[in-house]
Amino acid sequence: MTTAGVGGRGAVAGPEPADAHAVRAERAQFRRHAPAIVTAVAMLGLWQLVVTGFGVPTYIAPSPVQVAQVFVEQGDVLWINFWPTLLEAMAGFALGNTIAVLLAVWFVHNRLAERAFYPIAVFVNTIPIIAVAPILVLMLGNGYAPKIVIAALICFFPTLVNMVRGLKAVSPQMLELMRVLSASDREILWKIRLQSSLPFLFAALKIASTTCVIGAIVGEWIGSNYGLGSLIIEATYNFRAPLLYATVILGAGLAVAAFTTTSLIERRVLKWKPGAVF
């Protein structure tokens, strides 16, 4: 076969040694990220200059150095409050996304269920999460439960919408092929639909990985004496601006870490090229 060998040979790298290739790739990556790094450092420097140059009081805006000091001197306070938020965000992420995926599977196989529940899901999504939070605290008390539910609620909707679309994103021809093979709905779900929904699911999970942290923090604002959310409230009322800024940065760091982890998992799971239709 003349066509058979062409693709395979083309994929082999040129005569260049492998380590030189790696060094070049590293350099290219640095060059890509350099503008963002330089800009960030410059902005931090400007912030420091403005705060010290104009003598801005610490309780209005702390300087980057003062915020950094909080991480060193009050690190234990930050960490003690970090873990509950991490736990709530992760539990909420798992709960909200699991329910969303299961509902999506049900909707795809039962049009009546979709017609009955989809509008309600849309309605629930339109209620501001800030308004739901007190209701949940009244219902579920002061522990982890309301925070987890709020984090779950905020994850739920994007995943539901994306997953329903993903499960339906199977080409009509593929369904015809499965019919010719007399495949059952269950086989179509496991062999075809779930796999082809993965790009959609991961798009939703990436959104959820950051919003679940927001959900947990919002939950902690209302009736809680632990967690990053409660620390934000406490620091604000006591004019401890450096602590407030440090808490916000830690919260953002958590969301970035969650997003990066999800992206890494996506890259490992999705080895094929989504979007291309064969």
Place this chain on the structure above:
Amino acid sequence: MTPAPAVAAAPGAADIVAASAASGGTAISVADLMVRFEGAAGGVTALDRVGFDVPEGGLVTMLGPSGCGKSTLLRAVADLVPIGGGKIRVFGRTPEQARLARDFAFVFQDATLLPWRSALDNVRLPLEVGRRDGDLDQYAEPEELLALVGLRGREDALPHELSGGMRQRVAIARALVCRPRVLLMDEPFGALDELTRDKLNEELLRIWRETGTTIMFVTHSVPEAAFLGEKCLVLSAQPGRVREYVDIGFPSPRALGMRDTLEFVQVTAHLRGLIEEAQ
């Protein structure tokens, strides 16, 4: 029925041809077939009183102006379209019974591969789903089939790493894995460039000779229909009716060079004339 693993096994194929020719039965019989599509603005009759037979081991191509229902006809045989009247039998069975017994396999215009599965795992798909009444041992070895379609060594390639022609080869291997008695092909090479298409036409004839499978092949290319078919069913449009069931008497095995002969041009001219009248 065992597909020979060798790629160029034309000499050994002679006895398979003899065997299928000797059996001489009817693989597919269609009589008085009617297919209607009900739409919001009234129904459309896609096929009207269509009747013909496909001999066992035969290769019948189907031609016609676009919208003549040749794809619909193939889909009706494959139990993908409900029939409004008449009768279809695949080796004496209704389309549904034939589908459940895996008597036929279908090849679409797009390869319809699962992009996350390797070529080999795509060929294996029919063995993993559906009712498996028969013994799995009766089925062909996926590795051997990939070799049969000329993809030895590309078993682990993902679909996006293969060319369009190679993907269609995988689709053909997948169709053959359950050793179907009938192969239904709906413009399988329609999306390929001409050179790839010529190559696959020749290979399809080789596979047909080696496996003895009955083939129904829908195309919109007149030379393709004449080159591949022992017979060519020409349909007229709106509603789809049989215009003529043409015997194409070229000897087997056929080579691509045959298309430059006067006889071949006469046949294609005749087919083209029928299609133009049918429009």
